[in-house]
Amino acid sequence: MLATTKGSIILLSTPKGTGNYFYGAYHNPIFRTWHVSSEDCPRVSKVFLEQEKKSKTKLVYMQEYLGEFTENLRQVFPDALIKACMTQERGQGDKGAKFMGMDIARMGGDECTFEVGRLSGDTIYHMENFVTENILIPDTISKALEFDKQYNFRKIYIDTGGMGVAVFDFLLRKDQTRRKVVAINNAQRPIERDKFEKQGRRRELMKEHLYINLKRLMEQGKIHLLKDENIFYSLKSVQAETTDAGDLKIFGTYTHIAEGLIRMAWCSQEKSINLWIDAV
Numbered sequence: 544m545l546a547t548t549k550g551s552i553i554l555l556s557t558p559k560g561t562g563n564y565f566y567g568a569y570h571n572p573i574f575r576t577w578h579v580s581s582e583d584c585p586r587v588s589k590v591f592l593e594q595e596k597k598s599k600t601k602l603v604y605m606q607e608y609l610g611e612f613t614e615n616l617r618q619v620f621p622d623a624l625i626k627a628c629m630t631q632e633r634g635q636g637d638k639g640a641k642f643m644g645m646d647i648a649r650m651g652g653d654e655c656t657f658e659v660g661r662l663s664g665d666t667i668y669h670m671e672n673f674v675t676e677n678i679l680i681p682d683t684i685s686k687a688l689e690f691d692k693q694y695n696f697r698k699i700y701i702d703t704g705g706m707g708v709a710v711f712d713f714l715l716r717k718d719q720t721r722r723k724v725v726a727i728n729n730a731q732r733p734i735e736r737d738k739f740e741k742q743g744r745r746r747e748l749m750k751e752h753l754y755i756n757l758k759r760l761m762e763q764g765k766i767h768l769l770k771d772e773n774i775f776y777s778l779k780s781v782q783a784e785t786t787d788a789g790d791l792k793i794f795g796t797y798t799h800i801a802e803g804l805i806r807m808a809w810c811s812q813e814k815s816i817n818l819w820i821d822a823v
Contacts, residue, residue, distance in 0.1 A: 554568055554569075554574075557606060557607055557610060558606055558610060558611065558612045558613070559606070559616075559618070560606075560612070560613065560616050560617045560618065560782075561612050561613075566612055569612075578610055579610065580608070580609045580610055581607075581608040581609070581610075582608065582609065592608060595607075595608060596608075600784060600786070600792065602616045602784050602786075603616070603784065603794075613784075616782060616783075616784050617782065617783055617784075618779065618781070618782060618783075619754060619758065619778075619781040619782060619783045619793060620758060620761070620778040620779065620781060622775075622779060624758075624761055624762065625761075625768075625774075625775050625778045625779060626775070627761075628761045628764075628766060628767060628768045629767075629768045629769065629770045629771070629774065629775065630767045630768070630770070631668060631669050631670075631767045631768060631769045631770065632769070632770060633670070633671065633769060635668070636661070636663075636668055637661070638661065638663050639661035639662050639663035639664075639668070640661065640662050640697040640810075640813075641659065641660070641661050641670070641694040641695060641696045641697060642659070642660055642661070642662060642696055642697060642698050642699070642700070642807055642810035642813075643657060643658065643659050643660075643687075643690060643691075643694070643696050643698075643699045643700070643807060644657075644658040644660075644700045644802075644803040644804060644805070644806030644807030644808070644809070645657055645658075645687065645699065645700065645701045645702065645707070645710070645803060645806065646702050646707075646799050646800075646802035646803040646806070647683060647701070647702055647705065647706050647707035647710055648706065648799070654674055654675065654676055654799050655674070655675045655678070655683050655799070656672070656673070656674050656675075656799050656800050656802070656803035657671065657672075657673040657674075657675075657686065657687070657690055657803065658671070658672055658673075658800070658803035658804050658806070658807040659671035659672075659673075659690060659694060659807070660766075660807045660808070660810065662810050662811070662813065665765055665811070666764075666765045666766070666767070667760065667765065667766040667767070667807070667808060667810065667811060668766075668767050669766070669767060669768045669769045669804075669807075670694075670769075671690075671769075672769050672771050672773070672774055672800060672803075673686075673690075674773070674799070674800065680706060680709050680710060683710055684710055684713050684714065687699065687710065687714060687720070688714075688717070688719060688720065691719060691720055691723070692719075696723055697723065697810075697813070698723055698724075698725050698810060698813065699714065699720060699723045699724045699725065700725050700727045700806035700807065700809055700810075701714070701724060701725070701726055701727070701806070702727065702728055702802060702806065703726040703727075703728045704728045707728070708726075711724055711726050727753070727806055727809060750793055751791050751792075751793055753805040753806065753808075753809065754781065754783075754793050754801075754805055756805070756808060756809065756811065756812070757804060757805045757808045760808055760811055765811070766808060766811075768804075773800060774800055774804075776797060777795075777797050777798060777799065777800035777801045777804075778800075778801050778804070780795040780796055780797040780798060780801070781793060781794075781795040781798055781801050782794060782795055
């Protein structure tokens with residue numbers, strides 16, 4: 544378009560890591576560049592920036608408010624990888640055990656997600672991506688029970704952080720689902736019964752492990768996702784940061800679908816661990 548019209552292109556953005564078009568254009572001498580930090584802008588409140596600096600990591604603050612290209616801040620799932628895995632149509636195939644991953648909206652949040660998949664051999668086929676907006680906890684529970692009646696899940700993996708614990712507690716006491724629900728939050732995981740009895744505690748399963756498991760499946764071609772642009776944008780929004788201590792930190796702004804998917808994808812571990820829950 545620019546070649547035929549002799550037009551101009553203007554790019555205005557905060558950075559998003561390195562190795563992308565915006566980064567290349569900024570460092571290309573054919574472009575004229577300007578760099579303006581939020582700290583240099585008189586219209587941005589200094590009090591607000593101090594609050595953001597305290598609530599965000601150093602690299603995120605540098606990217607979003609100082610306009611710095613941070614090499615250690617990167618997109619977890621490359622666009623090409625996501626697109627390569629999006630091969631499924633709804634209603635395509637029914638063979639294999641069924642599993643569901645749920646991400647429950649936090650207090651003040653507006654979206655819950657239900658991700659349904661089937662495990663055939665060692666490959667996961669995504670069957671349903673269902674997102675609800677602004678519904679109450681009883682309605683979320685009803686939807687989970689409705690999906691279970693439809694698919695007869697082997698396991699239902701629930702994020703029990705925040706409001707998810709209320710959904711988990713109810714399903715744990717329901718005859719229909721009490722042997723199926725598994726609490727997987729971002730801090731710990733259920734482990735084998737004998738190991739639990741010997742150790743008297745639970746091992747950690749950090750959020751990063753859940754995301755690494757999903758990415759491994761995608762790279763190995765062992766998960767086929769639905770063709771849905773909302774799935775694409777949710778996975779695309781997930782970012783990773785390597786902290787000064789060398790730890791991996793994963794976060795994002797539109798990750799509710801991704802959070803459901805990482806739990807659904809944990810069914811890939813079904814053969815190697817005997818998941819169980821004790822009601823207290």
